[in-house]
Amino acid sequence: MSVPPQLERAHLIGIGGAGMSGIARILLARGAKVSGSDAKDSRAFLSLRAQGARIEIGQRAENLGEPSAVVVSTAIKETNPELAAARERGIPVLHRAQALALLMEGHRVACIAGTHGKTSTTSMLTVALQHCRLDPSFAIGGDLNESGANAHHGEGGIFVAEADESDGSFLTYSPSVAVVTNVEPDHLDHHGTPEAYTAVFTEFVKRIQPDGLLIVCGDDAAASALGEQAGVRVQRYGRTVTGEDDARVLDYRATDTGGMVRISLRGEEILVPVAVPGEHMALNAVAALLAGIELGAPVDGLAEGLGAFGGVRRRFEFKGRAGDVRVYDDYAHHPTEVAAQLRAVRHAAGSGRVVVVFQPHLYSRTKTFAAEFAQALSLADEVVVLDVYGAREEPQPGVSGALIADRITGAGVHYEPAFDRVVPLAADLVKPGDLLVTMGAGDVTQLGPEILAELDRRA
The missing domain is CATH 3.40.1190.10 (Mur-like, catalytic domain)
Incomplete structure (x- = not known):
């Protein structure tokens, strides 16, 4: 199938994102010339570069080259130097969804x-x-x-x-x-x-x-x-x-x-x-x-x-076992998702306890749903609440993980805003037979392997 003319030479700002890397993968498979940039390196770049993509780390106007279109997501601000240069040069700018819609034709x-x-x-x-x-x-x-x-x-x-x-x-x-x-x-x-x-x-x-x-x-x-x-x-x-x-x-x-x-x-x-x-x-x-x-x-x-069906990365993904402790990672970041997943986790845990390391995502969501998050997390036996992963938002006064932790009932609660202290705390909490799940849409996903390594070190 041919490449839409607008995307024959596409430059993707933030090419490492889940949606953007997918578009790049399809474009490359159809024979398009693809370039892109991102703020940091990503595991997704290995396969994209192998397919022929030119990817720069760091975002600068000179990364653009001569694309037929620049593709952006909502997360890309107008002040981004590559987007600003594209606007100045009159290069067509497409939202990620517009590019995907062209590929669907x-x-x-x-x-x-x-x-x-x-x-x-x-x-x-x-x-x-x-x-x-x-x-x-x-x-x-x-x-x-x-x-x-x-x-x-x-x-x-x-x-x-x-x-x-x-x-x-x-x-x-x-x-x-x-x-x-x-x-x-x-x-x-x-x-x-x-x-x-x-x-x-x-x-x-x-x-x-x-x-x-x-x-x-x-x-x-x-x-x-x-x-x-x-x-x-x-x-x-x-x-x-x-x-x-x-x-x-x-x-x-x-x-x-x-x-x-x-x-x-x-x-x-x-x-x-x-x-x-x-x-x-x-x-x-x-x-x-x-x-x-x-x-x-x-x-x-x-x-x-x-x-x-073998599942999706970060959807109750098994990360490993240390002794009799199993560790999973999950993307749930809305109260309904957290509750549904914890009910499933409870069955998977069998006679063991459920330990959750939860990272709230977005200050606005934390403020709006603090009570609902607390109710959902109360389904666990032990809960470690991290501070808010702000992502695209600026901090809001008075909004932190404590808004959730202070409302949790029926479970052991530990509010730990210092990211580097979470691993030893989680390792202290788990007992043989427990199931631990790291949960949230932010960088909490990094902690599962570190908790496993700490448990192995202690063993």
Whole structure:
């Protein structure tokens, strides 16, 4: 498939980001000339450079060269020297989502949206379609454990993409199949109010092709309500759905390797194995199954693919074992995600305790949801709360991890704002048989291997 003319010589600012590196990977596979820059080196650069990308560390105007377009994400500020130089020189500037939309042209597109579960559901659908030998192109916000990649240019005429609502950029897409897993207020630093956040999903649904399909979780009131407004076919899934074409969850059973969900679909009972723990993951698998069926894949093949799904990096990712202590890492950074994951972790822990090292992400989110985070984290036995990972935000007076830690009940609580003291503290807390999970969207992911190393050193 040819490269869109606008992207024949693309320069990506912040090329190491999850979304940007995926676009670069697809462009290179299609034969485009790709350059880019980032503030620091990344493991993603090894494969991109091997494919022919020119990548500079540090962002300077002279890095631009002569691109046909410059691609940026919302995180790139107008003061960025490369973006400022592109504006001055009249070089076209495309948002990441606009570039991805250009790459989708000529494909049958499936977009997975929702406050929670986007990455996992997109990944499940991708792996299930691959199992059916349909070779989809895909762009995901995390690396598949099977391939280690977050994007791929396929030859199957299908494009599967995670649709990010955080900045409203998913309104660039016009899918033929769309999934909305749930809708719950988040990213209020951008959207401002819960009503505005919900409204952007309403607009997204309007972007579905006239002959397309909207798949929504019927157990989530806000997602299900989108189906009432859609001008396209709607299919629901969940325990509470009753429609003739809906996928009703009859039973979910946790297993040692994940779970098994039994659904009723158009008068037929289907067993779907899920290789990752938690009923929330089983619901994601059902959504992926429905999307795969709509895309023309066989039910049996999809179910086999879902049973073989090996997970996504940073989604309850096993990091290792030190003696009888298991360590995992998870990306959960919203109260609903934290609670759902901890319920799954509780089953995986068996008779052992659950120890969580949690890093709040964004000052605005911490301030808004401090009580909800505390309630979710109370599901653990021991909780270490770090200070806030600010990411794109400046610190706010009075907003710290203590807002959450001070509200946690029913668990041992330890607020540790000093990052370098977390590893020995976590090592002090765990006992043989415990399951420890580092959790959050920031650099807390670095701590799992360090905790394992400290436990091994002590042993």
